[in-house]
Amino acid sequence: MLNIHFSSDDLGRVRLATAPDPSWEMLLSLHALGGSPDHIVFGPWRATALNPLDPSISLLRRLAPPRGYSPDFLTPGVGTSLESAVDAVMSVGRTRLRHELALLPARRHTDPWMRALALGEPETMRRLGGAMRRYHQRVLARPWPRIRAVIDGERALRARDLLDGGVERLLGNIHPLARWEPPVLRVDYPVRQDLFLNGRGLLLIPSYFCWRRPITLRDGELDPVLVYPANRGLQLLTEDRGTPQLTALARLLGRTRAAVLEEIAASNGTTGGELARRLGISAASASEHAATMRDANLIISRRVTNTVWHTLSPLGQALLEGRRPDDEPHAPGRARIGARSA
Numbered sequence: 001m002l003n004i005h006f007s008s009d010d011l012g013r014v015r016l017a018t019a020p021d022p023s024w025e026m027l028l029s030l031h032a033l034g035g036s037p038d039h040i041v042f043g044p045w046r047a048t049a050l051n052p053l054d055p056s057i058s059l060l061r062r063l064a065p066p067r068g069y070s071p072d073f074l075t076p077g078v079g080t081s082l083e084s085a086v087d088a089v090m091s092v093g094r095t096r097l098r099h100e101l102a103l104l105p106a107r108r109h110t111d112p113w114m115r116a117l118a119l120g121e122p123e124t125m126r127r128l129g130g131a132m133r134r135y136h137q138r139v140l141a142r143p144w145p146r147i148r149a150v151i152d153g154e155r156a157l158r159a160r161d162l163l164d165g166g167v168e169r170l171l172g173n174i175h176p177l178a179r180w181e182p183p184v185l186r187v188d189y190p191v192r193q194d195l196f197l198n199g200r201g202l203l204l205i206p207s208y209f210c211w212r213r214p215i216t217l218r219d220g221e222l223d224p225v226l227v228y229p230a231n232r233g234l235q236l237l238t239e240d241r242g243t244p245q246l247t248a249l250a251r252l253l254g255r256t257r258a259a260v261l262e263e264i265a266a267s268n269g270t271t272g273g274e275l276a277r278r279l280g281i282s283a284a285s286a287s288e289h290a291a292t293m294r295d296a297n298l299i300i301s302r303r304v305t306n307t308v309w310h311t312l313s314p315l316g317q318a319l320l321e322g323r324r325p326d327d328e329p330h331a332p333g334r335a336r337i338g339a340r341s342a
Helices: 022-033 043-049 055-063 082-090 094-101 106-110 112-118 122-140 144-172 244-253 255-267 272-279 283-295 314-321
Strands: 002-005 014-016 178-181 184-187 193-196 202-207 225-229 299-304 307-312
Touching: 014 144, 022 043, 022 055, 022 082, 022 122, 022 202, 055 112, 055 122, 082 122, 094 112, 106 112, 112 122, 144 178, 144 202, 244 255, 255 272, 255 283, 255 307, 255 314, 272 283, 272 307, 283 299, 307 314
Parallel strands: 002 193, 014 202, 202 225
Antiparallel strands: 002 184, 178 184, 299 307
């Protein structure tokens, strides 16, 4: 469980990022590259991104495995400019580099490039900055307008929460796995972590590539952020939605129920009204399909203020990914040591 502790001053200092954060989207998309080719949201994009993939980008993947710890210095929190992020990463001091890289799995400590990075060698730092620029150019630049559209839509949703119910409504609706229990925001998390804001406020960063649950930095002394999955709706990074897994799922469940399940996955949780609007079906039909899938343990429904949120159950996610429920999930994740997880 992640517990974020607010004071009255902190509630007045909650902010929402104005645009996609290039460093977070880079990091979380690197995690997605290590996921399943049949992933409901990222599978088709992953196939495109990996073919071809600049060999130098493998440097970044060494720092950002699909599961486990990734260094905080990769997400410096300097705004929405790629160049500002690159400059900040290249300026990280040796002490911090050495400390955060030491938290990576031991097998990575023997990597000559990683050892040089821990020493802050200038040429190695330049290679890291160059890899960040090339990754953004080759992997993220093309889908960036869609990523931005998703974040703009998410900002509009959160602005409505803020106008209708203030900052506490905003925090209460941020994600189905987050619960506002004043003065603490509790997030379902694979590890126990307490983040005391102590008057610093909190920056909320909606992310396209964040998957399953909100995440934060490991180091509680850094500027506090909560990165959470933006509501993607049907705004995916590729027009190709006809993966073999989804085609088979439609034959199994029927086209409409398969679309409902897919939409719940793509949105990281949604309401019956939103399902009806996005899929062009009646509210009664959306409610009936949701009830059927809830009875089959494919989704979980819970009340949030005056609405009912539907999210995927572990069984529903396994069905979408074409695996057995007791297998290791393919979704890109971050079961970090006391920190980022997904």
